[in-house]
Amino acid sequence: MDFHSFNEDYLRRLASGDSEIESHFTSYFGDLLSLKLRYRVRSPQLVEDIRQETLLRVLQTVRRKGIEHPERFGAFVSAVCNNVQLELGRGENRHEKVESFVDPVDNRVDLDAPLVDRQTRARVQAILDELPEKDRDLLRMYFLEECGKDEILRRFGVGEDYLRVLLHRAKGRFRARYSRRYLN
Numbered sequence: 001m002d003f004h005s006f007n008e009d010y011l012r013r014l015a016s017g018d019s020e021i022e023s024h025f026t027s028y029f030g031d032l033l034s035l036k037l038r039y040r041v042r043s044p045q046l047v048e049d050i051r052q053e054t055l056l057r058v059l060q061t062v063r064r065k066g067i068e069h070p071e072r073f074g075a076f077v078s079a080v081c082n083n084v085q086l087e088l089g090r091g092e093n094r095h096e097k098v099e100s101f102v103d104p105v106d107n108r109v110d111l112d113a114p115l116v117d118r119q120t121r122a123r124v125q126a127i128l129d130e131l132p133e134k135d136r137d138l139l140r141m142y143f144l145e146e147c148g149k150d151e152i153l154r155r156f157g158v159g160e161d162y163l164r165v166l167l168h169r170a171k172g173r174f175r176a177r178y179s180r181r182y183l184n
Contacts, residue, residue, distance in 0.1 A: 004028060006073040015062045026055060029077050036078070040085065050088055054081040127177050135170035142167060 004024075013021040033054055037047040058077050067073055128136050138156065141147040153163060 004074075006070050008070050011062055011067050011070050011073065014059070015066065022059075025059075029055060029058070032074075033077075033081050036081065037085065041089070046088060050081065050084050053084045053088065057084065123178070123182055127174055127181070130177055131170070131173060134166075135173055138166055138170050139174060 010021060014025055030051060033051045034047065037050055041047050041050065054077065057080050061067070061076075061080075067076060128139065131139070134156075138152070141152050141155070149160065149163070153160065156163070156166065158166065
């Protein structure tokens with residue numbers, strides 16, 4: 001790319017709307033700004049927005065106020081680009097942070113637990129109601145009421161070894177009915 005030096009005549013023609021000079025201005029600085037921004041900004045959309053806004057602001061400044069030092073026109077365009085990049089980048093970052101904010105998960109509280117507990121209790125109660133009375137009473141006393149072994153042994157009139165057999169059979173019948181009804 002050839003570098004161009006600027007003078008008062010160039011800026012006067014740019015301010016007056018000379019189409020040849022405007023075309024040169026947009027292509028020359030458009031390419032330079034794209035090269036500069038490509039390494040500073042990740043989003044191609046944001047690069048294009050900054051480039052367009054920079055060219056617009058420079059043209060507006062040239063037409064309204066003029067440029068005091070035409071020989072520094074390239075530096076002026078670069079400074080405007082830096083300012084626009086900061087402004088638009090700040091706005092872009094602000095919106096990204098708000099949009100990407102995620103409320104952290106609170107694992108201390110299980111909101112579904114009461115619902116699951118109620119549902120599970122209802123299922124267990126339904127299966128217990130279907131079991132023979134002996135199985136139902138044994139499972140309730142052992143698991144739900146958490147009665148001591150001695151009390152259960154006395155109530156059922158069995159020894160400790162046979163209590164294990166009764167529990168095993170009652171749990172097996174419970175598990176089979178629960179599986180048939182809720183797991184299949």
